[in-house]
Amino acid sequence: MKNATLVFDLDGTLVDSAPDLVAATNHALADLGLEPIAGATLRATIGFGARRMILEGLNHTGRTLPNDEVDRLLARFLAYYEPNIARESHPFDGAVSVLENFRTHGARLAVCTNKRLALAKRLLRELHLDRLFDAVAGRDSFPVYKPHPDHVLGAIQMAGGDPAYAVMIGDTAIDVAAAKAADVPVIACSFGYSDQPVEDLGADAVIGHFAELDAAVRRLLPSCPNPSG
Template identity: 70%
Template sequence: MQNATLVFDLDGTLVDTAPDLVAATNHALADLDLPPIPAETLRHAIGFGARRMIVEGLKQTGLTLPDAELDRLLALFLDYYEPNIARESRPFEGAVEVLERLKGEGARLAICTNKRLALAERLLRELRIDGLFAAIAGRDSFPVYKPHPDHLTGAVRMAGGDVRNAVMVGDTSIDIAAARAAVVPVIGCTFGYSDAPMDTLAPDAIITGYGELEPAVRALLANFSAGAAARAAKPQI
């Protein structure tokens, strides 16, 4: 694992943030005297950001609103979410132990999330796991964000790693698309917030829990390195 760079999405991949994100969504919608939206009906929208969660919540109540009103609700969402960001959010079972072990073996760990950088940093800090990561790349860290490949490759560079020896771990089609575009092998998590079954997104490997992460990473790094070596050895015509 020495010198490998492992890049993790945050919401739905590393941390189960759904309880606090849903609470923030319902806080914003309550300003319109709307009833709370059940968490299970909003989970699939989490990967697309807070605004999408608000829109989805409104859709479930039969409402559509102009952009200016959505902006106002988004501000309410953020005002509530930031101070309550880790009230119920927790790392997925086994995640911290596995990441500590991988880091101890020499892997560089990084975050590549479409969450705003300040929020991502605050969440990791309040969960006391920020020290695990060599780099945190948020939605606003670069001019582009996932699924653009430069968000992922930028996170690898920030961590001091090499894209040719990196693996992405994510839970949605956005993560898979970013990794594919960056030519980085990708592991899909079935326990996250995907709006489609993970097997239909065709990642290079699928895990159902963090106990399966290490062998999946080792296999992908070995296969990817072997493929790269074979391509380099192939005669040019």
């Protein structure tokens, strides 16, 4: 693993954040007097961001609103979500020990998420995961974000890595598209928030648990050069 860089999506890949994102969505929609929307209804929209979750909730109730009203609900979402970001969210089973093992064996670790940087850092900090990462690239870290390849490449560069010895791990078509555009092998997680079967995303490998990640990464990584010769 020495010289390898592993780039992780956040929501639906490292962290099961659906409960708190759904709670924030329902908090925003409650301002309209709407009943709470079930998590199962909103789960597949998580990868597209908070605004999309709000729009899905409105669509589910047959409501449409002008953009300025959606913006107001988004502000209400964010005001609630930030202080409650890790109330029920937690790392997926096995994630922490696998990440620790990667670091022990010399891998660089980075987060590449379409979540806003301040929120991503807060979530990682509150879950005590920030210690494990060399870099965190959020939606607003660069002029572009996933599926643009420069988001992934920028995260690798921030971590001090080399794209030639990197692997992306994500859970949605956005992650797969970004990695492929960056010419980086990609592993899809079937336990995440994809709105379609992950087997159909075109990833180089699919895992159903973090226990499978080490073997999948090793299959995809080229041999890294030894800087000591």
